[in-house]
Amino acid sequence: MSDTPDSAVRTYIDTHRAAFLDDLADWLRIPSVSGRPEHADDVRRSAEWLAGKLKETGFPTADVWETPGAPAVFAEWPSGDPAAPTVLVYGHHDVQPAALADGWHTEPFEPVVRDGRMYARGAADDKGQVFFHTLGVRAHLAATGRSAPAVNLKLLIEGEEESGSTHFRDLVERERDRLAADVVIVSDTGMWSGTTPTVCTGMRGIADCEIDLHGPDQDIHSGAFGGAVPNPATVAARLVAALHDADERVTIPGFYDNIAELTDAERELIAELPFDEAEWLRTAKSHAAFGEAGYSTLERVWARPTAEVNGIGGGYQGPGGKTIVPASAHLKLSFRLVSGQDPYEVEAAVKEWVAARVPEGIRHRVVFGAPTRPCLTPLDHPALQSVVRAMGRAFGQKIRFTREGGSGPAADLQDVLDAPVLFLGISVPSDGWHAPNEKVELDLLLKGVETTAYLWSDLAAALPRTPSGETPGSPA
Ligand code: BES
Ligand code: MN
Ligand code: MN
Numbered sequence: 001m002s003d004t005p006d007s008a009v010r011t012y013i014d015t016h017r018a019a020f021l022d023d024l025a026d027w028l029r030i031p032s033v034s035g036r037p038e039h040a041d042d043v044r045r046s047a048e049w050l051a052g053k054l055k056e057t058g059f060p061t062a063d064v065w066e067t068p069g070a071p072a073v074f075a076e077w078p079s080g081d082p083a084a085p086t087v088l089v090y091g092h093h094d095v096q097p098a099a100l101a102d103g104w105h106t107e108p109f110e111p112v113v114r115d116g117r118m119y120a121r122g123a124a125d126d127k128g129q130v131f132f133h134t135l136g137v138r139a140h141l142a143a144t145g146r147s148a149p150a151v152n153l154k155l156l157i158e159g160e161e162e163s164g165s166t167h168f169r170d171l172v173e174r175e176r177d178r179l180a181a182d183v184v185i186v187s188d189t190g191m192w193s194g195t196t197p198t199v200c201t202g203m204r205g206i207a208d209c210e211i212d213l214h215g216p217d218q219d220i221h222s223g224a225f226g227g228a229v230p231n232p233a234t235v236a237a238r239l240v241a242a243l244h245d246a247d248e249r250v251t252i253p254g255f256y257d258n259i260a261e262l263t264d265a266e267r268e269l270i271a272e273l274p275f276d277e278a279e280w281l282r283t284a285k286s287h288a289a290f291g292e293a294g295y296s297t298l299e300r301v302w303a304r305p306t307a308e309v310n311g312i313g314g315g316y317q318g319p320g321g322k323t324i325v326p327a328s329a330h331l332k333l334s335f336r337l338v339s340g341q342d343p344y345e346v347e348a349a350v351k352e353w354v355a356a357r358v359p360e361g362i363r364h365r366v367v368f369g370a371p372t373r374p375c376l377t378p379l380d381h382p383a384l385q386s387v388v389r390a391m392g393r394a395f396g397q398k399i400r401f402t403r404e405g406g407s408g409p410a411a412d413l414q415d416v417l418d419a420p421v422l423f424l425g426i427s428v429p430s431d432g433w434h435a436p437n438e439k440v441e442l443d444l445l446l447k448g449v450e451t452t453a454y455l456w457s458d459l460a461a462a463l464p465r466t467p468s469g470e471t472p473g474s475p476a
Contacts, residue, residue, distance in 0.1 A: 006393060008143035009453040013135065013446055020135045020449070021118065021442065023053060025111040027093075027127050028120040034070050034094035035163040043159050046093045047071040050130070050157060057134045058141075059155070065175070067167040070094060070159030074178070077137070077153045085463040086152040087456070088181035090413060091130035091188050092161035095122035096434045103436035117439040124431035128440040129187040129448065130157055132426070136452030143453060150460035154181060158409070161188070164370050165409040172416045182463055183383045183420055184413045185455075187448075189404045190427035192273055194444055197395040199387055200423035202302070202403040203410060205337035205374035207346050211239070211354060212330055213314070214363040219324040226325050230361045233314040236329035239357055243307050243333075247293035250307045250335075252346070252353045259340040260376070262303050269401045270298050283429045302403035306336045336405065343371030373411035381420050386458040387451075391424075394450035406433075424451065 032046035033039040047064045054062035054075040062075040073093065098108035098121035106112045111120035118128070137149055144150070156179060158168055172179060189200040213232035216225070245251050262270075275298060277289055291300040300306070314329025316322035335346055347368045358364045377384060388399045404423075414421045426448035432438040 005143060006454075009139045009450055012139045012142040013449055013453070016135055016138065017446065020131075021113070023134075024123075024128060024131045025113075025118065025120070027053070027131065028111045028118075028122055029109055031098075031109045032094045032122070032159070033097045033162075034160045036097060040070070043070045043094055047073050047157075047159055050093055051075070053134065054155065057138060059153075065171065067160070067171050069163075069167045072156060072158040072168075072171060074157075074175070075155040076178075077149055079150060079152045079460070080146075080148045081150075081460075083465040083467065084151050084460055085182040085466060086154065086180065087459060088154045088156060088179055088184045088413070088417070088419070089133055090156050090158075090184060090186045090410065091133075092126045092158045092408075093130065094159045094162050095125070095127070096162050097121075098436070098438070105437055108436075108438075113442070116442050118442060118445075119437055119439040121438055123438050123440040124190075124427040125433040125438065126161070126188045128445050129425055129427060130155075132445055132448035133187065133452055135449045137456070139449060139453035140456050144457060150456045151463075153456065154179065156413075161408060165372065165412075166370050168409045169412040169416065172412055176416060179413075179417055181417055181419050182466070183381075183422060183459070184410070184417065185387075186408065186410045186413075186421055186423045187425055188408050189406070189423045189425035190429065190431070191425060191444070192400065192402050193428055194441060196274060196400060197391055197397055197447075198273075198400045198402045199384070199391060200377075200402050200404050200425060201379060201384075202339070202376040203374065203423075204302070204305070204403075204405055204407055205341065205343060205372045205411065206334055206407040207337060207343040207350075207368060207371040208310070208332070208334035209347070209350060209366055209368045210330065210332050211236070212328065212365045212367075213358065214328045215361065216325060216327050218327050219316075219322075220327075222323040222325050226323075229325060230359045231325050232329040232362050233326050235358055235362050235364075236312060236314055236331050239331065239354060240309050240312060242357065243309070248291050249293070250305065252307070252349050254349050255305065255307075255335075255341075255346065257340075259305060259338050262299060266303070266379075267299070270296070270302070272400055273298070273402065301405035303338060305338050305341055308334050308336070310334055336407070337371075337374050339374045339376050341374065343373060347371070372407040372409055373415075374407075375411035375414055375421050377422050378420050381422070382462045383420065383422055383459060386455060386462045387422050387424055390451045390455035390458050391447075393454050394447045424448070424455070426451075 215232035311332035315326030
């Protein structure tokens with residue numbers, strides 16, 4: 001399934017590598033932090049920059065799509081062949097906040113290339129991984145002599161992934177017809193390592209909440225009143241303490257109902273990876289592994305749901321002591337979800353569980369954010385073999401399989417467009433997502449370019465051709 005000579009692809013990439021990296025650096029200079037209102041203009045500038053660059057790349061359509069929040073970018077390059085399958089690539093152009101003071105060695109929005117890596121916020125998550133698609137499609141055309149891609153190529157690059165994709169599902173529903181695709185390729189995940197290339201086959205979902213607990217109307221004397229009125233900080237601590245049992249299983253009733261257990265075949269694929277727990281701990285910057293009994297570390301992170309305390313506070317935190325019963329306490333919790341769990345059922349179960357544990361005299365409020373659903377690639381889909389073949393050609397190695405513990409709105413695309421989701425990412429765990437000194441490995445970034453240069457021809461041959469007049473995603 002290859003009409004693309006590998007040497008022609010490599011030569012094309014070598015010739016255009018410098019300009020490609022300069023362009024990426026320009027984009028990374030735009031601090032498109034979607035979580036900070038003061039950066040709203042930068043997020044817009046980032047969208048406009050990308051739309052311009054996609055037009056320059058050759059996409060006949062590259063538009064900024066408005067949402068009630070940050071703008072997304074949609075681009076489309078129809079194949080000349082009306083029966084060719086349609087692929088939708090997903091990524092995001094917004095980034096996490098970053099400041100020099102957080103421990104960056106250089107300015108986070110001043111990209112620097114050192115030792116074959118480009119350092120900048122967004123280098124790996126996700127601008128680098130969106131950007132490899134630009135040179136990738138050009139290399140595909142140059143090497144095949146085509147003037148349009150072998151598949152109908154669509155890109156949807158959203159602008160609020162790092163703040164929870166608040167308006168993403170509505171956008172996908174609104175534009176369902178233009179987004180219709182036979183497969184979705186998500187380029188917002190990573191690989192096992194630079195020496196063990198892998199395809200991700202699933203992401204977890206997430207539901208997060210804040211819990212406020214209010215006791216006395218103000219801080220009160222702990223000698224005069226303590227021991228005779230309920231203390232909201234104690235209630236917060238009891239909630240946290242009750243969240244897991246002795247096997248580190250989440251105690252919320254119904255939490256594990258209907259979840260997709262790993263099959264033996266999936267457990268074997270995970271066990272095939274060269275996992276070194278000491279090295280993993282160094283990357284995690286943690287000092288011990290810990291978690292649900294009966295599961296390996298990778299199984300815990302990729303395939304098991306969790307409850308995490310992200311923040312806990314209340315009462316006096318300043319220097320010295322202060323003998324009070326505090327007026328209030330607060331918790332921030334998040335739950336990573338796996339296939340089979342419904343975020344709204346988890347929300348209802350958590351609310352009920354909290355309500356049953358808050359004593360009389362403490363007022364409480366549990367507020368959930370917009371959830372992200374879990375998403376799995378169907379392992380028997382032919383497009384997965386195309387991704388594996390294309391990566392195999394680029395890397396010259398056997399491609400193995402991973403999942404990711406993180407979350408993204410991929411499942412919304414899967415549900416609304418009724419299309420399978422595949423993942424194509426080249427980031428590695430040491431890239432420092434959301435951390436200071438985020439970087440992307442340039443050789444891997446160019447392997448991403450090379451993979452897509454092969455992928456579109458492979459998919460065009462591997463996927464069923466669309467009978468003319470039929471729109472992908474529409475009911476048969
Ligand atoms: N690209 C990540 C998701 C990810 C994380 C994939 C780790 C692979 C490994 C994405 O940009 C992200 O950070 N997602 C957030 C979602 C949240 C902000 C709603 C996450 O997972 O915490
Ligand atoms: Mn991302
Ligand atoms: Mn992220």
